[in-house]
Amino acid sequence: xxxxxSADDRLxxxxxxxxxxxxxxxxxxxxxxxxxxxxxxxxxxxTLQAVSKHIQVLEQAGLVxxxxxxxRRPVHxxxxxxxALTAWIDRYRLIHEQQFRNLDALLATxxxxxxxxxxxxxxxxxxxxxxxx
Amino acid sequence: xxxxxSADDRLxxxxxxxxxxxxxxxxxxxxxxxxxxxxxxxxxxxTLQAVSKHIQVLEQAGLVxxxxxxxRRPVHxxxxxxxALTAWIDRYRLIHEQQFRNLDALLATxxxxxxxxxxxxxxxxxxxxxxxx
DNA sequence: TCCTTATTCAACTCAATGCTTGATCAACCG
DNA sequence: CGGTTGATCAAGCATTGAGTTGAATAAGGA
Numbered sequence: 461x462x463x464x465x466s467a468d469d470r471l472x473x474x475x476x477x478x479x480x481x482x483x484x485x486x487x488x489x490x491x492x493x494x495x496x497x498x499x500x501x502x503x504x505x506x507t508l509q510a511v512s513k514h515i516q517v518l519e520q521a522g523l524v525x526x527x528x529x530x531x532r533r534p535v536h537x538x539x540x541x542x543x544a545l546t547a548w549i550d551r552y553r554l555i556h557e558q559q560f561r562n563l564d565a566l567l568a569t570x571x572x573x574x575x576x577x578x579x580x581x582x583x584x585x586x587x588x589x590x591x592x593x
Numbered sequence: 594x595x596x597x598x599s600a601d602d603r604l605x606x607x608x609x610x611x612x613x614x615x616x617x618x619x620x621x622x623x624x625x626x627x628x629x630x631x632x633x634x635x636x637x638x639x640t641l642q643a644v645s646k647h648i649q650v651l652e653q654a655g656l657v658x659x660x661x662x663x664x665r666r667p668v669h670x671x672x673x674x675x676x677a678l679t680a681w682i683d684r685y686r687l688i689h690e691q692q693f694r695n696l697d698a699l700l701a702t703x704x705x706x707x708x709x710x711x712x713x714x715x716x717x718x719x720x721x722x723x724x725x726x
Numbered sequence: 727t728c729c730t731t732a733t734t735c736a737a738c739t740c741a742a743t744g745c746t747t748g749a750t751c752a753a754c755c756g
Numbered sequence: 757c758g759g760t761t762g763a764t765c766a767a768g769c770a771t772t773g774a775g776t777t778g779a780a781t782a783a784g785g786a
Contacts, residue, residue: 630762
């Protein structure tokens, strides 16, 4: 059905998928191993159909995959997509922290005695471009 | 307005906030330093009001904070909340990977010659509990 | 074959999002 | 003071999301 799984789109779906406590609990459960829809639905008060939909959301987000075992459809966690999310977050988190260090260094040179580049040069390596979504 | 900023709720909001390309681009921009609403709105085709709302979403998610500078309201990235997100993801990602190593080891002992614990013991440290949301 | 188990599809409701336009508030500037 | 800049509030509209009930499909088991 989906024709354009752009990088943006994949992040949209993955972050959206984790923005629901039911789905996060499903992920938490799957981190300990595969499970069927019925097993996954057990802890919740909602209907099986609702859980089935949650799993579809996780699947479309690339966070889980499914196999076949007779009439069962075991769900497996896909760690690669989780990694993609931390990669996105860390990218900007680290740029930000670098900016912070630069600012500290700048303040040190402004306030302090001589302009000694003690640690980080405020002008150097200003984390080139971050155009992305 | 909000009375219950439960851990669950904060994660809900934060992941939801990142599930939108506009808001992710705002985060990307802010990683390079604070910016005003007008500056943040500049790259987008949508109205200033829409961007203002996006910023409010990010603020309620704890991902950004705001200060005062005359009639301007500079927005700053809050890296702590970004860190909380990677922490959540990594928790289950690492449990999952540990499970994988355990499985590999188990297969090795089952398939292989002797039950030598070459690397990881399938029975050991089974990553205790992961009840959380 | 009939019955049960496992899961999904379809249609519908209800609440929340994302966006818009128009008006308002707050602070600076001449 | 009057105008401009920066940003938010308010109301309305279209779309999407989470949940439901009821029916359908699919594979095993007696």
